[in-house]
Amino acid sequence: MAENLVLQIKEIRDHLTRGDFANEAQVSRSVVMRLLDTLGWDVWNPKVVSPEFSIERRKVDYALCHPPSKPSVFIEVKDVGKANAKGEDQLFDYCFRQGIPLAVLTDGRSWGFFFPAGQGSYQERRFATVDLVDDDSAESAERISRYLAFETVRAGEAHRRAYDDYYAFRQQSEAIASFEAVWAELLREPPQILKDWFCENVERKSGVRPDLPRVEDFIRGQGSEADAVHDIQTSATPSSGHSRTVKISAVPTKQTQNAKSRQGKEYLFIFRGQTERFRNGRDLLVGVFERLLQEEELFYEKLEPRLKGRKRQYLAHGPYALYPSNPNLVKTQAAPLSGGWWLGTNSSTPQKRNQIQIACQVADIKFGKDLIVKLGE
Numbered sequence: 243m244a245e246n247l248v249l250q251i252k253e254i255r256d257h258l259t260r261g262d263f264a265n266e267a268q269v270s271r272s273v274v275m276r277l278l279d280t281l282g283w284d285v286w287n288p289k290v291v292s293p294e295f296s297i298e299r300r301k302v303d304y305a306l307c308h309p310p311s312k313p314s315v316f317i318e319v320k321d322v323g324k325a326n327a328k329g330e331d332q333l334f335d336y337c338f339r340q341g342i343p344l345a346v347l348t349d350g351r352s353w354g355f356f357f358p359a360g361q362g363s364y365q366e367r368r369f370a371t372v373d374l375v376d377d378d379s380a381e382s383a384e385r386i387s388r389y390l391a392f393e394t395v396r397a398g399e400a401h402r403r404a405y406d407d408y409y410a411f412r413q414q415s416e417a418i419a420s421f422e423a424v425w426a427e428l429l430r431e432p433p434q435i436l437k438d439w440f441c442e443n444v445e446r447k448s449g450v451r452p453d454l455p456r457v458e459d460f461i462r463g464q465g466s467e468a469d470a471v472h473d474i475q476t477s478a479t480p481s482s483g484h485s486r487t488v489k490i491s492a493v494p495t496k497q498t499q500n501a502k503s504r505q506g507k508e509y510l511f512i513f514r515g516q517t518e519r520f521r522n523g524r525d526l527l528v529g530v531f532e533r534l535l536q537e538e539e540l541f542y543e544k545l546e547p548r549l550k551g552r553k554r555q556y557l558a559h560g561p562y563a564l565y566p567s568n569p570n571l572v573k574t575q576a577a578p579l580s581g582g583w584w585l586g587t588n589s590s591t592p593q594k595r596n597q598i599q600i601a602c603q604v605a606d607i608k609f610g611k612d613l614i615v616k617l618g619e
Contacts, residue, residue, distance in 0.1 A: 243391070247280050247383040255374050258351050263322055269350035270303060270319045278306070282392035297340060308396050315395060317346045323547040325349035343401045344389065351375050354559075355389055357408035365559035365582035366415070369408040376554050377566055411562060418561060418572065432461040507618040514612055523617050524587040527594050528577050530615065534605040535580055542583045545604045549597060556586045556597065591617050 254273055263269050270293075275285050283306065284290045295305035295313065305313035325347050345356040353372040360367040370389070372382045387394070394400040428436070437457055445451040509520040511530055518533070520526040535541045542557060549556040558564050561576035564586035575588040589597070595617055602609040 248379050250280050251374055251379045251382050258375050263350055266319055266321050273350040274319055281390050315344045316342045320349045322349045325352050344404045357404050360408050363582050368559055369411040371563040429461055429464045508616045510616050512614040523594050530598050534601055538605045548600050558584055
């Protein structure tokens with residue numbers, strides 16, 4: 243099955259790349275049914291794969307049933323690019339009414355896997371994401387079959403995997419959320435091993451061993467900067483919703499001011515006459531996005547399909563969805579945004595500028611007039 247599934251995904255990717263699927267019906271027939279058939283489901287038996295499954299005068303696009311007529315997985319299908327928050331609302335409403343342990347929202351290209359019984363917002367219960375265009379076909383096949391292969395559902399293994407993966411994802415997200423605070427604490431009171439390591443490496447590079455008090459002052463200065471950044475990120479990331487007005491401005495330390503004067507670089511944006519300054523391009527990009535969110539309530543939902551690269555997505559629900567093939571990048575290159583969204587920031591300055599221009603188009607803001615940015619110029 244594995245080789246055939248990879249082949250099917252490659253062919254579907256070609257269709258998606260060409261824009262062949264014009265509506266939800268085509269996605270259902272030519273993507274979802276095709277993959278379910280390859281995954282071992284009896285797609286012609288309505289008691290096993292039940293389309294338009296009725297739930298109290300409502301309907302979910304597909305119910306995968308085992309035993310027959312007893313739903314185990316719900317799949318909600320949308321037009322390409324329309325697997326958004328509205329689709330999540332529908333899907334979770336269906337799941338709560340039926341007590342379904344595993345749910346999938348797909349537009350043919352993006353496949354989001356949810357654990358409905360989990361805690362937090364809908365986005366926080368999405369524990370896995372697959373992109374049939376950007377992700378490696380073999381990896382996509384492995385991930386989809388992990389949760390949707392008939393034999394894994396029949397044996398109850400799919401539900402156990404969803405449970406395990408959801409809680410592993412949640413624990414990692416909680417750990418990542420504390421990185422900045424722990425790092426700032428480490429720099430405020432640097433342990434001897436850190437000071438020794440720093441002295442040794444400075445001596446190796448310069449041939450001169452620095453005075454310990456100077457090293458301590460320098461490291462603690464970095465801690466002050468980390469504190470400022472942590473405070474900015476915390477205040478800019480409300481736990482849920484978009485109702486809070488967010489204003490981000492970097493608090494430059496003496497060291498960052500000195501570095502800026504040495505390098506002659508500025509990171510700022512001017513939005514309708516109001517200037518916001520930042521320490522680097524990453525913080526600037528986050529600041530612009532959070533500011534534009536105030537102009538358009540569904541800004542991130544509309545922007546997400548516009549920021550998908552050839553092999554990855556730059557805006558997603560959950561940090562690991564940004565780097566599915568390289569989770570290590572999450573530690574340094576995933577920035578939290580409002581409403582449970584995350585932004586991938588390992589992009590070049592021209593890429594960041596292009597992303598801001600796209601964001602302005604989505605928010606109906608004139609780039610270069612309403613919004614002016616300086617990315618290190």
